[in-house]
Structures are given as structure tokens and as C-alpha cells.
Amino acid sequence: MFQFIYKNMRLSQLEVGETGIVKEFTDLEMSVKLMEMGCLPGEEIRIERVAPLGDPIAINVSGYQLSLRKREAHTIVLQ
């Protein structure tokens, strides 16, 4: 599988099955909540599935599954 490298790609732009590594966050309030749940800079995230209506999404991070809305995924900037 090809991995294209985009500049400042967001988590919300990944497709199901793709992985990315967290670089930083665009939203302080959201970042605090996400980091508590294990989404930290340097962590690898894989998109597991998308909800039947297209939102929210489920991701795999630090060994478990987390669901979040696309809007929230958009605040996560990938490396």
C-alpha cells in the first residue's frame, strides 16, 4: 500500500485502514480530552471503521478502540 505524505494532514482525512502518527493539535480544549484518552503526540493511530451514517469514526490508539466525531478528528494534525 502506498503512503502519501501530505503536509499538515489531519486525522479526519485518513481512510479506513490507514495509519498516521500524531504531531500536534489545533484545539487546546479538545487536545486535553484526547490526550487523556491516549491520543498523544508520537502515538500511532489507525482508522478502524466509520459509523454507518458517515460520522463518528472509530480509531485504534494505544491498544484500544476510541470513537470520536470527524470534527474532533480534524483537530488532530498528523506527522
Place this chain on the structure above:
Amino acid sequence: MKADIRVALIGNPNTGKSTLFNVLTGLNQKIGNFPGVTVDKKVGYTTLPDGRQAEIIDLPGTYSIYPKSQDESIVFSVLADKHNPHRPDLVVVILDASNLKRNLLLYSQVADLKIPVVVALNMMDLAKKADIDIDVNLFAKKLGVPVVPISARKNEGIPQLKSAISFANKFALQEDSIDVASIAPGLVESISRELDIDNPYLALQLAHQHETLTFLTPEQSERVEQLEKEFSFNSQKAQGAETIARYAFINDLLYDTVKKPITPQGETHSNKIDKILTHKVFGFIIFFGILMFMFQAIFSWSSYPMELIADAFVWVQNWLHHVLPAGPLTSLLVDGVIAGLSGVMVFIPQIAILFAFISILEDTGYMSRVTFMMDKLMRKVGLNGKSVVPLIGGFACAVPSIMSTRTIENWKDRMITIMVTPLVTCSARLPIYTLLIALVVPNRNVWWLFNLQGLALTGMYIFSLISAVVVAWVFKFILKGKERGYFIMELPVYRMPRWSNVIYSMFERSKAFVLQAGKVIIAISVILWVLASYGPGDRFAKIDAQYSQPKYTKTMSTDSLSRTVSSAKLENSYAGVLGHVIEPVIRPLGFDWKIGIALITSFAAREVFVGTMATIYSVNGNAEKMESVYEKMHQAKNPDTGQPVFTLAVAFSLMMFYAFAMQCASTVAVFFRETKNWRWPAIQFAYMTVLAYVASFIAFHVLK
């Protein structure tokens, strides 16, 4: 019970904390409330190997000591407040061994508060299955606390955990995890000095949480606020820095203590299930299938026990009438208190079955998938994926459903959910609908298999869901949210339900419902009894005098005479007078004063309707056979026109009224308890009454 040592259980959600609590305490537990807040407090007792009694407190599951909901905020206040009567001597932190990294965040926060800690490494069986190898001894050594591997589900390691609790040191021995002072330099020291706090992390937490903590005096809180300004403290930035530092500590800790398989083992069991259960098409089909099965079960499985309970109460009432001397006191006890009590008790089977289903759905992990699937849809109408659970619960009873909205962190989402939950057809409306539908809808089939009456009933259920969604959508524009909504939620792996947990939850929540609703219903039924048993002036005496004349006593049988008398008395009682007073208001809806009485009495609880109808329409009673309510209402004629009272228009108008009106004192009470403010229940009551009136009016005039 007197305890020698107080132990608090703390852990992330889905770590098996409740299972461990049940294993440790067995049936020796009770649910209460933390003082001042409506968070359930689960306390139980266990005997330690050295013979001492330990009091175990099950604190709400949380990912962090920074609270995101009311339930979670209790964790920090119990641990931090030295004067809190529940402050533990020892904390048992439960960690999911198969998911240590995220679980250790909470541990490191609790450990830094320097309360003695024992770590219970739960789900060791799952970790082994996933080839996760944990060096428990090294892990314990690095943390500086006892670590006990257990499997609460399989009852493994429990004696070892108990002896670790009994041997635990009185002083906190754990290693520091992070350098707390460096997160808010100067501020931590200042708060520690001025508020006389010996723990730097406690001081830092006070800086974060002082606005919501009740154990600080206003002066102390004010001083913390000033110090924050002085050191330009940013709560969110500080929390972010702290979290990053903690995860650095955790990564370091796990580096040489935990070995995970390098290659992922391919698709997990849980993922395969998710492919089907959250599938675009099958996902919804399965969800609605489960819902259908649930309602079928709630109604069909509960009918027999409900009849038994109802019969038992009738038997008790008859027996008491028999053995107690006749008089107002007996009548108050039997027709007031016990009649009211039976109204509550009859719903226990339905509520128990509903909660059994809800706890199975939650326990297996399916409920979080439902919220995952429904979130987008729910958000469109101003709700939240998590609103699905209370809305489903609303089909049984709004009271426990409103209590279950506590999991919704966002204030606005939660308020809207509570606002619309009572619109969903609850089980108390069912007897009213079935009675009225039976009166006016012919019992025949259309298109071979659809029964018309069944279709009408299904229609009322669907109608209630649609109205809940529409009203929620309207409230979305009215209510002003203070905070942003978010939906960051763990999707736990699928597991088999633990049947003991299901039974505990069924038992506990039914008990809570009976105590909660029971008090209100008894109180109100006593008031109703008074209103229905006494009348203004000498009206009752006149009725007695009139019907003791020979022209009545000679021509009528005792039975029918006594029923004629009681219905005449009802008309002249305070309740009857009230019915006449509101008659002009409800006339446009097609209701007469008799229905008016039922409406008034139903404002305590809807299920009172059928009983009230039974009393009111006993006029044309035939002494030879005891008629059912259905027959009485069927034969009821309008005295002026001679036409039947219950026409299609009147029956549907009544159903519309019951669909919308806030006729449930328990719901009002529980909404008040949740918000501690009369404004919200008042708004709910007002909007529902207006809707009820308008809907009834339209139904009556369209069908007339």
C-alpha cells in the same frame, strides 16, 4: 456496620470494577447517595483474612481525576477532602492488564495524591490470550506499591487481593510519577503554603478544580483564584503538560515490564463482530430487531408476574377491609396508601426486565456501538448518541431513564434528553391506550395479518418517538449551551455479559425505583383519597340521607345501591367539584366532568386513570355481574343526548392528551432532583401541558 478499614475502588470504565466490587462484597452491599449530589454511592463490606471488616466503596469509573461529568467529580472530592466521611484509608486501583497504558494515567494521578494504594491487575486472562507478558514483580518494584494479578470474572486472585489489602501500609509508599511543581512553578508552592497543604499534586488540583469543590471555603477559593492570576495559570495548558509528562512516565514504566507481540495478531474477534453489528444496513436492522425483541419481552414476560402482583394487592385489600374495623382510617390505609402502592409495585416486573436488557446491552459493549451508530442522527435534532439509552429506557419508565442521562457530559444535550424522555410511551400509558383502543377500534385484521387494534397501538408508540425527536429539535434552538459538545468515547471489546452483574443491576435499580417513585406516589394517592372521599359542606350527608330512603333501599340491590351512592359521592367530592370546575376548559377537547376527574387524578400518575374510570362509571352497574372497566365505559351514555360518551373522537383526543401531558409526579420529582432547580421541571410541565391540549383539540375536531 462498623468497619475497621475503608477501601475505595477506582478505575477506568470497562475495567471490571463493578465485577470486582460484587465479588468482594457479594450481596452485602447497598446503594445510597453521596451527600449533596445525586451520584449513586455503592458501599459493601468484606471480611479480610485477618478477621477485620473492610468497607468497600465503589467510586464511579473515570479515565482521569479531572472530572468530565457530575459522577466523575465525586472521585476527586472523596480522595482530596480530609473531612469527607467517605475518605478512604486505602485505594485499590483496578487496571485492565490488556490495556495498561491508558489505565495507568488514572493510577499515576491517584498515586500522586499520596493515599496508600494497592494495584489490582485485572483481566490477566485476556492479557495472556493476547500474548501480553507482564513482569508483575518488576512492575510492582518500579511503582513501589503491591500489585496483585487478578481475574474478577473468573474469581481468580481475590484472596491474594484481600490479603494485600490487609497487609497494606498505613502510609503511602509509592514512587513519585512526575515533578508536579514544575507544571505550575511558584503556584503549587504558594497554594501549599497558604492553604496549608502538604501534597503538591493536591495543591495543583485545587488550582484546577477550586471553583467546583465544596470543601473549600469561599475565602480559600478566592485566594486560589488570585494566586492563579498572579502566576498566570492556564488550566487547560497545565493539564495538557501534566498529561504529556504522565504518559512519558508510563512509557518509561512499561518499557521493560510489559512485552507485547510485535506483529498484530490480525483481525480481532471484536473487530469481526463490529463488521456486522455496525454495518451500514445490517447494523440498523439488528438494532431494531433487538429493540422489537426487548419490547415483546417486556410486555409478554411481565404480564404474568404483573397479574400476580395486582391480584396479591387486591387480596390484601379485601383481607384488610375484612379484618379492620370500617372507618376513615382503614379506608385511608387500604384505598389510599395500599392502592397507591399497588400502582407502583405492579410495574416492578417491567422495570426489572427492562433493566436486565439494558445491563446486558451495556455489559456486552453493544450499547456503546448503538451510540456510535446513532450519534449523527441524534445530533441533527439536538441530542447526542448517548441519548439513545434514556430514550429506549423511556418506553418502560421515564424515572430511571432520566437518572441514566448522567453519562451525557454535555449540559445542553443532557437537558434536551431529559426534556423529551417523558414523551416516549412509557409503560404507565399502555393500560390507558389498550383500554381506549379496545373501546373504539374494531378488533379485526387488515391485509390478513395486521390487527387494527395492534396497528393503532404501534402507531401511538411510533408517534411518541416522532414527537420526542421534533420537540428535541425545537429545544435545540431554544436552549443555550454553555460548553461545546464532544463525543470522545471508548468502544470496549465485546464480552459475554456477566449474569451476576445483570441480576445485581436488575435488583438494585428496581429497588431504587420503588423507593424513589413509591414515596411520591403514596403521598399523592393519600391526597387524592382525601379529595375523593370528602366533599364540601353537607353534600355527603345529604346523599346518605337520600339513598337511605325506602324507595332506593327497597328497589335496588345492596351492591348496586352502594355503587350508586359512591358515584354520587364522587361527583360531590372535592375531586368531583374540581372536575366540574375544569369542565368548561376541557369541553373543547370532548371531555366531560367525569373524564375531568380522571385527568386531575392522573396528574399524580397516569396509571390512576383506569382505576378512576372504574369508580366513576359504576353508575349503571348491574349487581349480578361485576363488570369490567371496559364494559362500564362502553355503556356510558351522555345524559343529554343519549349517545355513547366514548366515540372515536373522544377516545383519540384522550389518548393524545395522555401522550403529551406530564402526568407523572415521579418524573417531575426526579427531574428536580437531577437539576436542583424547579425551573426545568416547570418548563417541562408547561410545554407538555400545552402540547397535550393542542393535540387533543386537533384530534377531537378532526375526528368528530
